[in-house]
Amino acid sequence: MSTEPLASFESSLDEVGVELVRTTADRFESALAPLVSTPAVGASLPFEDVSLPDAVETDPTVAELDAADTGVTAAGYGIADYGSVVIQGGADGEEPVSLYADEHVAVVAASDVLPDMDAAFDRLAEDIRGGTGQAIIATGPSATADMGALVKGAHGPMDVTVVLVEDR
Amino acid sequence: MSVDDRRRKAERIRHLLDTEGDSVQGNTQVFNEGRYESTADLEDYEALKDEARAIKEDAIERLPELVDRVTEAVEANGGTVYVADDAADANRYVTEVVDGRDVVKSKSMTSEEIEVNGALEASGADVWETDLAEFVLQVADEAPSHIVAPAIHKSREEIASLFNEVFDPDEPLETAEELTRFAREHLGERILDAEVGMTGANFVTADTGTLALVTSEGNARKCVQATDTHVAVAGVEKLVPSVEDLQPFVELIGRSGTGQDITSYVSLFTPPGDSPTFGGDGDLGSGDDREFHLVLIDNGRMEMREDDDLRETLYCIRCSACANSCANFQHVGGHAFGGETYSGGIATGWEAGVHGEDSAAEFNDLCTGCSRCVNQCPVKIDIPWINTVVRDRINRGKNGNLDFLVEGLTPDEEPGGLDLQKRLFGNFDTLAKLGSAFAPLSNWVARSSVGRTVMERTVGVDSRRELPSFERESLVEWFEDRGPRVSPDEARRQVALYPDAYTNYVRTERGKAAVRVLEALDVRVDVPAAGESGRAPFSQGMVATARSNAESVYDALAPAVAAGHDIVVIEPSDLAMFRREYERLLPEDDYVALRDHSYELMEYVYGLLENGADADALPDGDGQGVAYHSHCQQRTLGLEPQTVAVLEARGFDVTTSDVECCGMAGSFGYKSEYYELSVDVGESLADQFTTDETADRTVVASGTSCLEQLDALLSRRPAHPVRLLDTR
Numbered sequence: 001m002s003t004e005p006l007a008s009f010e011s012s013l014d015e016v017g018v019e020l021v022r023t024t025a026d027r028f029e030s031a032l033a034p035l036v037s038t039p040a041v042g043a044s045l046p047f048e049d050v051s052l053p054d055a056v057e058t059d060p061t062v063a064e065l066d067a068a069d070t071g072v073t074a075a076g077y078g079i080a081d082y083g084s085v086v087i088q089g090g091a092d093g094e095e096p097v098s099l100y101a102d103e104h105v106a107v108v109a110a111s112d113v114l115p116d117m118d119a120a121f122d123r124l125a126e127d128i129r130g131g132t133g134q135a136i137i138a139t140g141p142s143a144t145a146d147m148g149a150l151v152k153g154a155h156g157p158m159d160v161t162v163v164l165v166e167d168r
Numbered sequence: 169m170s171v172d173d174r175r176r177k178a179e180r181i182r183h184l185l186d187t188e189g190d191s192v193q194g195n196t197q198v199f200n201e202g203r204y205e206s207t208a209d210l211e212d213y214e215a216l217k218d219e220a221r222a223i224k225e226d227a228i229e230r231l232p233e234l235v236d237r238v239t240e241a242v243e244a245n246g247g248t249v250y251v252a253d254d255a256a257d258a259n260r261y262v263t264e265v266v267d268g269r270d271v272v273k274s275k276s277m278t279s280e281e282i283e284v285n286g287a288l289e290a291s292g293a294d295v296w297e298t299d300l301a302e303f304v305l306q307v308a309d310e311a312p313s314h315i316v317a318p319a320i321h322k323s324r325e326e327i328a329s330l331f332n333e334v335f336d337p338d339e340p341l342e343t344a345e346e347l348t349r350f351a352r353e354h355l356g357e358r359i360l361d362a363e364v365g366m367t368g369a370n371f372v373t374a375d376t377g378t379l380a381l382v383t384s385e386g387n388a389r390k391c392v393q394a395t396d397t398h399v400a401v402a403g404v405e406k407l408v409p410s411v412e413d414l415q416p417f418v419e420l421i422g423r424s425g426t427g428q429d430i431t432s433y434v435s436l437f438t439p440p441g442d443s444p445t446f447g448g449d450g451d452l453g454s455g456d457d458r459e460f461h462l463v464l465i466d467n468g469r470m471e472m473r474e475d476d477d478l479r480e481t482l483y484c485i486r487c488s489a490c491a492n493s494c495a496n497f498q499h500v501g502g503h504a505f506g507g508e509t510y511s512g513g514i515a516t517g518w519e520a521g522v523h524g525e526d527s528a529a530e531f532n533d534l535c536t537g538c539s540r541c542v543n544q545c546p547v548k549i550d551i552p553w554i555n556t557v558v559r560d561r562i563n564r565g566k567n568g569n570l571d572f573l574v575e576g577l578t579p580d581e582e583p584g585g586l587d588l589q590k591r592l593f594g595n596f597d598t599l600a601k602l603g604s605a606f607a608p609l610s611n612w613v614a615r616s617s618v619g620r621t622v623m624e625r626t627v628g629v630d631s632r633r634e635l636p637s638f639e640r641e642s643l644v645e646w647f648e649d650r651g652p653r654v655s656p657d658e659a660r661r662q663v664a665l666y667p668d669a670y671t672n673y674v675r676t677e678r679g680k681a682a683v684r685v686l687e688a689l690d691v692r693v694d695v696p697a698a699g700e701s702g703r704a705p706f707s708q709g710m711v712a713t714a715r716s717n718a719e720s721v722y723d724a725l726a727p728a729v730a731a732g733h734d735i736v737v738i739e740p741s742d743l744a745m746f747r748r749e750y751e752r753l754l755p756e757d758d759y760v761a762l763r764d765h766s767y768e769l770m771e772y773v774y775g776l777l778e779n780g781a782d783a784d785a786l787p788d789g790d791g792q793g794v795a796y797h798s799h800c801q802q803r804t805l806g807l808e809p810q811t812v813a814v815l816e817a818r819g820f821d822v823t824t825s826d827v828e829c830c831g832m833a834g835s836f837g838y839k840s841e842y843y844e845l846s847v848d849v850g851e852s853l854a855d856q857f858t859t860d861e862t863a864d865r866t867v868v869a870s871g872t873s874c875l876e877q878l879d880a881l882l883s884r885r886p887a888h889p890v891r892l893l894d895t896r
Contacts, residue, residue, distance in 0.1 A: 063450060128378055142384065148347070153348075155355070
């Protein structure tokens, strides 16, 4: 794929206050390690030869979920123009894991970074018709200005990091 | 309206200006400026709006079919669809589903519309609002004042003292951060315990039964995920045909509303979802058995669909751009500018459709028709038109006797019983004609204290407002005596200068200057006797009278158009009539002919200079500093830059205002019930022209109302920009 969407993805993420960490499958674990502060929870990753370290609890209780510092999930794809990641999945717990921890780490394959909203909705429509019950277009951390100033982490994570796996 | 009613209304507005105005103004302006910035970044903003509008037009046209399709889709997914006739029907169904269990809710104006919280609580259920602004209002027991930021009228300090009083925390809460953390934790526990999650839906796709929820906090996601039953309430108009149709809305809604390119979360849920729920035993429970109920609410919408004038309201995506771009809303907020549920520009359509005209009548007059919202609406709804139509219907709904006092002044097409004040301002042409015929006596009487008292008591003309002073000789009479000074053979162009009622009878000097400037550029000018454009009755909701005025104006100007002459218009609000509103008032061919041949005065001068007219025939500005206030309708038409360009080309140093509207807005600033709001809005403009940088500049403004307002608020006397170019 051309490098253009990746460059634009990186600058869009920067604008919404999200760090991008680029890595490959064989260096994934060392790239992820500094991003995970425990207690950590996760949902298993669908990429071949990529897995979560043991320190990440993939079958958390409600209390563990609530107490987690970091939550790691895959993202179905990224949207370069907006710096968004699309969080899909269901029964494996992608939604609570990406929502309750203070920091959400989203892992996305470089080949799944789409240039714009048009391309994203082509994929979304296909996925939804194929049975994907949930797709959250997430852009930056949770935020509110309802209390008189912008505050991150209103109900969801206050920090987001995207890990881009480049050889996928 | 009686004197007492006017006084009560003025008092209520004054109270809101004092208590809520500052918060609303600060917050809406952040949204407003954000929208201008964010939409400017879109390469294809206009095309995206067209696409969004086309999708809504099509969806509303096919609504019954889409209701059937979504029912099939949701049922195939394992959920239930209930189409509720009205609020009571919806609440009965929701109460049955909830069955006394605890409910956590994310923000939904539709649920406010049906007042579901009250119904659920009456049935024994606990209901918690989890959107932080809605939570604040729930704790304060107040109604929303804005459709996107419901607690926009509350400052951080007010929220802090509210929370400290109600919750009595160990350490008093103070910062936005502390307040947010507190609310998050407090609501987090409610979310853990609740069994039912209730949401609205910004859009629902008929093909797949997918809900699109546009949020920033994450609470809607939690409400859906944590609970065993999901109830979504949505007006039937939220249906769009397919998932692909969501794309333009996702790109437009955040930009239009809060000025963000996109909100933190756009959730596409195709329920019932299988995300784990929070079971009672501390483990994540299986989400496989989650129930889902989609409650589609009619509550007057299907009737609105059949109504040619209200139908467009159903295209509304509730982004709030019309409220945020409205000068009056910015100053007074949704507790004045709203009905039972909805607030801001489009609220008139919603309230008239779902709660009836009485609810719309309370605030409908706060729309001055300035049209600043028109270009801001992502689905291109003509919001001022909806406001005018509803005003007309409210006028016609009233019974009463035609008052003898104004009978001679009201040769209009309106029903008896129409509010006297509206009738007076709506027939300004007649008033001005008489005022001019009897000047200076008429001016003397109108300014006498007896005259002012009578006017205030009978028609609510505020005695603090200076009245226009009528000229004995009208512009048309002056020109008849003087005649044209450029021969047809030598003329570069030939124009008919449209004598609007103010220029003709009150501000004749700007009309004379316009004639001289055009002639200096070798244009042959005629000033045909043409009556008032219809703007005056139109702004009072007197549509039939406006139509009859428009027809007369067309008859007066048609010969010039037929002869291939151009029509030059001094007053921007009249040009806006020709270019926009006449589409609703004249036969299509007449409208198009007049529209295509009409120009704003400075736009026309700009065109002449661009096409080789000798600019040196006009005075040299020689670096003189000018502070220019365009006109709201002129800006909507995109005609501010031409005036600036002409003045700069002649060597003036120009700075411009960026407030949405001056607040005078035709008759609005004269009305005693609105005088203080009008001045409050005007102060924002006056502030821009009294800074260190602007205080010494010559003030010019394009519109009559703008000039009246600036004249009242500044010590410098403002003038129309054409006066700077006058060769006299």
